[in-house]
Amino acid sequence: QLVESGGDLVQPGGSLRLSCAASGFTFNNYWMTWVRQAPGKGLEWVANIDQDGNEKDYVDSVKGRFSISRDNVKKSLYLQMNSLRAEDTAVYYCAREMAVAGGSYNYYGMDVRGQGTTVTVSS
Amino acid sequence: EIVLTQSPATLSLSPGERATLSCRASQSVSGYLAWYQQKPGQAPRLLIYDASNRATDIPARFSGSGSGTDFSLTISSLEPEDFGVYYCQQRRNWPSYTFGQGTKLEIK
Numbered sequence: 001q002l003v004e005s006g007g008d009l010v011q012p013g014g015s016l017r018l019s020c021a022a023s024g025f026t027f028n029n030y031w032m033t034w035v036r037q038a039p040g041k042g043l044e045w046v047a048n049i050d051q052d053g054n055e056k057d058y059v060d061s062v063k064g065r066f067s068i069s070r071d072n073v074k075k076s077l078y079l080q081m082n083s084l085r086a087e088d089t090a091v092y093y094c095a096r097e098m099a100v101a102g103g104s105y106n107y108y109g110m111d112v113r114g115q116g117t118t119v120t121v122s123s
Numbered sequence: 124e125i126v127l128t129q130s131p132a133t134l135s136l137s138p139g140e141r142a143t144l145s146c147r148a149s150q151s152v153s154g155y156l157a158w159y160q161q162k163p164g165q166a167p168r169l170l171i172y173d174a175s176n177r178a179t180d181i182p183a184r185f186s187g188s189g190s191g192t193d194f195s196l197t198i199s200s201l202e203p204e205d206f207g208v209y210y211c212q213q214r215r216n217w218p219s220y221t222f223g224q225g226t227k228l229e230i231k
Contacts, residue, residue, distance in 0.1 A: 043210050045220040057218040109157050109172030
């Protein structure tokens, strides 16, 4: 199970930190991902992070503004969002993806288990 | 960036009919394509990964095929709960991903 939180109404230029609490699987064996969906629009991959928190990747539109991190002890994933823009308004979902164990990579799809958290950027 | 184009934009069918949804990539994604279903107000649900592998608990009426640039999702006999929006997604350049724009499957 994945439970997202932290969404809110924020002014343009503001900051927000999203959290995702994981349970029911071995969190530190998976890459984790954030995906978002703007109102009435399709899905967009935002960022992901490896099982140790060392390797990260971002969609171009958020590079330099968003930062993904994780705490394997707390089994939690985070997304720090700075310099927010109106176009960042969306429901944000966390998901588990690539499984890594003993140096072996196994992919079983991007499993979006949470219900999402809503971020609204508006003045 | 690899662009995924889904067709048709909307598909109107009746329960019991066969549905075929298409996804075309702007360049080869090998077999690294997934399909998701989303219903209003819900998170997307993984159906198929790596072109033809059904995810856990996905009914056998859902099947995926294709490789390279052309992929299909087939629902052999539509059930009422199958209506919604379907997205394809590629991971050819993992760890980054892109999604298609979606196909809406609606009740005729």
